[in-house]
Amino acid sequence: MTNELGTRIRQLRVRACLTQEQLAKRTTVSVSTIRRLETGKLTDHRLSTLRLLVEALDVEPEEWRRLTALLDRTQPVPVGRPPSAGESAPAVQQTPPAEAPAPARAEPLQVPAPATPSPGxxxxxxxxxxxxxxxxxxxxxxxxxxxxxxxxxxxxxxxxxxxxxxxxxxxxxxxxxxxxxxxxxxxxxxxxxxxxxxxxxxxxxxxxxxxxxxxxxxxxxxxxxxxxxxxxxxxxxxxxxxxxxxxxxxxxxxxxxxxxxxxxxxxxxxxxxxxxxxxxxxxxxxxxxxxxxxxxxxxxxxxxxxxxxxxxxxxxxxxxxxxxxxxxxxxxxxxxxxxxxxxADLSVEDLDAYLPRTDRLSASLGSPGAAGVWGAVLEALRSPGTTAGAQLRQVLGTPLMVTLARTIYSDVPGNDPAELLDTARFPTGRHIEEHLLANFVPTVYRRRTPERSVPAPRQPNRDPDRAERWLGYLAHSLTTAGHEGHDLAWWRLGASVRTPTRILYTALLGGLCMFVANWLVLLIAVLAGYLPSVDESAAFTVAVFGLYSAFTFGIAHCVLAALRRAVAVPTQVRLRLAAVDPRVDHRPVREMLTRFGVGFLGGAMLGVGHTWTTALARVLAGTLPYADVIDAAIRDMLVFAVIFGLTAGLAFGLVAAFEVPVDIAAAATPMRLLSVNRGTAIRQSLVLATVVTVGLALCGAVVVRLLQPILPWKMMWPMEEALVLGAVGGLGGSAAYAMAFTAWGQWLTVTRFWLPLTRKLPWDTAAFLDDAYRRGVLRQAGAVYQFRHVRLQQHLARSYRETDQAPDM
Known part of the structure; x- marks a missing residue:
């Protein structure tokens, strides 16, 4: 049915001398939908889409009936002439299956069209x-x-x-x-x-x-x-x-x-x-x-x-x-x-009905109709001749300012909104708005006494000045090149750090991971009795390879920065061996091939580095003449590049094969998405470390066996040494990848360490963001936070820039 319907639509389009693009311009149907319909790839058909197409193709009533019959043979056949161009679609008149179809009407029925059935x-x-x-x-x-x-x-x-x-x-x-x-x-x-x-x-x-x-x-x-x-x-x-x-x-x-x-x-x-x-x-x-x-x-x-x-x-x-x-x-x-x-703006009557009911702290709480702390303000608002009342009426005409005023004066004992009528202190409405914006954060972060029965209050006490400074930095970080963004995404917080600093930070982090992995494997080998001790050449190899690894990771970050992909986006997948839905293709082959290519290039670079560091270590140990170091390095460089590249490529491709999209239970709130990414990054690291450790030994053995007949020199690949080398690459490489090139790793190393170290954010950044959301300073918009209003964001950013003139790191 799908192919027959698509074929018929294509024939009608060709008969009308229209291309797919021209047909799309005549309707609200996209070119991709028309193309998929005509090729039979559109499996979820909609009656409204068919109607739009027949409007543009000007088909006859009989053809309209045939098309709708093809759309769904199990339903009663819609009758009536098709809608002409520009005319609203006629209603579908249905008849019981046992009866003959009713004759076509000469004009469309003037009743609302039926709801389009949900696709299956x-x-x-x-x-x-x-x-x-x-x-x-x-x-x-x-x-x-x-x-x-x-x-x-x-x-x-x-x-x-x-x-x-x-x-x-x-x-x-x-x-x-x-x-x-x-x-x-x-x-x-x-x-x-x-x-x-x-x-x-x-x-x-x-x-x-x-x-x-x-x-x-x-x-x-x-x-x-x-x-x-x-x-x-x-x-x-x-x-x-x-x-x-x-x-x-x-x-x-x-x-x-x-x-x-x-x-x-x-x-x-x-x-x-x-x-x-x-x-x-x-x-x-x-x-x-x-x-x-x-x-x-x-x-x-x-x-x-x-x-x-x-x-x-x-x-x-x-x-x-x-x-x-x-x-x-x-x-x-x-x-x-x-x-x-x-x-429209809120009226004085609206404010008169709303503001007194927000005051639950006044002594007149039990008196119906009492104005409470808002009495003087409401009296001034009802007096159109006063300057104070006129400008305050203009300010409180928007729900935002009413909400701020309610938070500052109705929710906090001792604050009197009558101060808003002081024209000497607030000569214009703009001054009142700035006052409300400036006092909102200190008000919501006022000190609360926690109950003894609650060991960990949901809203811990924070110093209002520090909280305002941290929020100001977050607001300021959303401003780039004079254009304000509004999505406060946890994975983009590290982008506020300057690019050269991030490149250096990534290089040091990658080199440190490889350095620590080298020493850890060497110490385990010594404790297990595989090595008697760590000699001078081994220590030299560890140091030089760590420096080379740092250089490699720094270059990788430079390339990503040039491609504007230095900031990792959250992963939309999790690792799972079993398929969740057999009707869904979880990871396309193209994705696995892409991962293989990236892994191969990165592994090949590390293989080249390992070749040169090994050659220099052999010179230092006296087992390789200095004059032969270049020849030995060049001779082994190709082999090690292939071995390391194949191992890394297969490891990343294998991980991609077991990735499936997250389930609906993980539909993103900011902290839920962070939790999902943390779990995915840790699992990826464990899988990569295991696969690289075993894979390097096996890939090396296979490559050496295949290349040995065509190489003029003798090659050795001891399995025990290969496993040690694989453990270094697996532990160090997977840790460096997770820390430097995943969204969670960048959050952990930059947002949770570097920015708090430079006093831009608190050490418990995730808890701070969630706390700001609960206090009403931030709001959630799916997977990101946003400030409660752009006016509040602009105010906090401006205050931060005025009080802190130090350049960003």
Whole structure:
């Protein structure tokens, strides 16, 4: 059926004189989906995709019935003429199997189209599991942000200016001459999902000033879609785009990379060779909620809008109003097919209802309707003629500032919000905002007395000044080349260290690992009686090979830095011998071949180094004349390079063969992802050490036996000495690889050692980050942390730069 359907679509496309690219431009279907459909590689078909194609191909009603019959022979055959170009798809009229199909109608039915059935197979199961995980994650985040304590702030929205949205007939996807209906774009936090469902294009822009509640609105929107009785056609996935470079990364690749980062189990590959993340995106099963368009660099907003305008895929975009308006002006077009709403400020009535209920420390707590500590403030807000009341009303018009004020004054005894009315101290609203931002961190890190029954409190007491300095460094480290990133990823914290320092650090670390492994193996050999003692030549060999190893690892880091891959990304796999799902290809052959090639090159370099250090050691011991050292080294160099290269290549390839994507239980939170990577790195080291130790002895024996007949000199490969050499290479090489070239190793050596040593971060960095999240300074966005708001991040970074002028290491 799959091949027959794809063949028929290809015939119709050729009959219409269209290429795959031209057909993709006429529809919202990607070229890759069309190509996979026509070649029979698309196993999860969707009725909506078929409808889009027949709209563009202008097929006859009889052909439409044949195509839908091919799509699913077990279901009643849909009837009715196919939708014409630009016309909304007709509803499918179904008849019982025993009856003859009803005659085709002359016009489309004016009723909503039925929901697209969920795809089956691996991709369908992945979509369902992703929806459950997204719902759990944002429910947890919603509770953590206290959005319902005591009740959600009433964030309201209204239609944005018409110049910021597409024409109504385009938004409603109407055919020519069809009447335009009124689109209700007003509502509040509870109705956004319903408003979105009324937008035929399924493209929406949400505007609001800084701190107006756009991120909270996005969370509520995603949860409402997922909680609907009718499962959504697409899984809403919220992703921050502040670090997106639209000049190098397409929107599709951005979404795929985000899914792979936050949901590592989607790295599984389907029989077609694509990852589940890519299949979900290409099958139109993801609704991207792009948060933070305004956080893009100014020069990238126009290209980003143009990149989004190249497709008509459903999406939701959030931004500050001025930044989006400027991008629209620069691009000479808004987001195509998109409606646009704008968030309104909180009213005095909203504050009057909300702020008193957050005060649970005042003496008037038992008096219904009492204003508590907020009495004077609310009285000033109700007086429109006062300067203090007017500027404070402007400041407290956003949920962000209300939340900060609530934390500082409602949650801490003794703080009086009436000080915000002092116009001499706070002459403008900007001064009030800076005051709230500056006091937020010291407030949440105030000293608490732990209960005796709790031996390890969840939020240990930390010095507020030190905590603010560490948070300031984290905020400052996100600023690179004048562009602020917003994803605080644990594996990228080491990138704040200068590249020359990191190269030197990697070289010393690699050399130290090989040096310690050499001495450890020699000492074990002496204790076991294999060697009588460690002589001068052996000590010289250990020292020289350690220096050469340091040089090799330093060069490797230089190459990776030149390729912009010096910072390792978290592994998306774990080691497992048994297959989890026989329908999924766990590690492609291409991946194993790539690992083999990299391992072969690295092993060959170490083999060359071993050759020269051995030759020099023999000269020092008097067993090799100085005049013959070059000839001996060159003669053995090729053989040792092949032996070491094959051993390392086979070891890395074998490890890749046993790697499978992490399961859904490891869906990434920052600390969970760190734990998974720690376990994977340790297991990889143990496997590599064992395989290299045994493999070097066996590979050496095989290579020597194969080359001996064609070499003019006699070669010896004693098995006991080969095992000792393999143990050195296995222990030292695997430890150096794990410490210097894995995400967990870089975290351990740089973030857990070097940065605390230079007083940039605390020694318990992981606990500090988790504690900052629990206190509300940071928030979790999948596998990364983010500051509670970009305004807080900017304030902390600026304060750090003002108080610490010392250059970064």
């Amino acid at each position: 197979g691996v991709v369908g199961a992945a979509a369902e599991s992703l929806a459950r995980e997204v719902a759990r994650r944002w429910q947890r985040e919603e509770k953590h942000r206290r959005l319902h304590d005591p009740f959600p702030l009433p964030v309201r929205y209204e239609p944005a200016p018409a110049v910021l949205m597409d024409r109504p007939e385009n938004v409603q996807r109407l055919p020519p001459e069809a009447p335009v209906r009124d689109l209700d774009l007003s509502g509040d936090l509870r109705t956004l999902a319903d408003t979105y469902r009324t937008i035929e294009s399924q493209r929406l822009v949400v505007l609001g000033r800084a701190g107006s509640g756009k991120s909270a609105l996005a969370i509520k929107f995603a949860l409402d879609l997922l909680a609907a009785p009718q499962p959504p056609l697409r899984v809403p996935v919220i992703l921050g785009i502040g670090s997106w470079d639209p000049l190098t990364v397409t929107p599709r690749d951005l979404l795929v990379d985000h899914l792979l980062r936050d949901h590592p189990h989607l790295a599984r590959t389907t029989p077609q060779g694509a990852t589940l993340a890519a299949e979900l995106v290409d099958s139109d099963l993801i609704l991207p909620v792009l948060d933070g368009f305004d956080e893009l660099a100014e020069s990238l907003r126009g290209p980003a809008l143009e990149a989004l305008n190249e497709t008509s895929h459903p999406l939701v975009l959030t931004s500050r109003g001025d930044e989006y308006a400027q991008a629209v002006t620069d691009s000479n077009a808004p987001l195509v097919l998109a409606a646009c709403i704008e968030l």
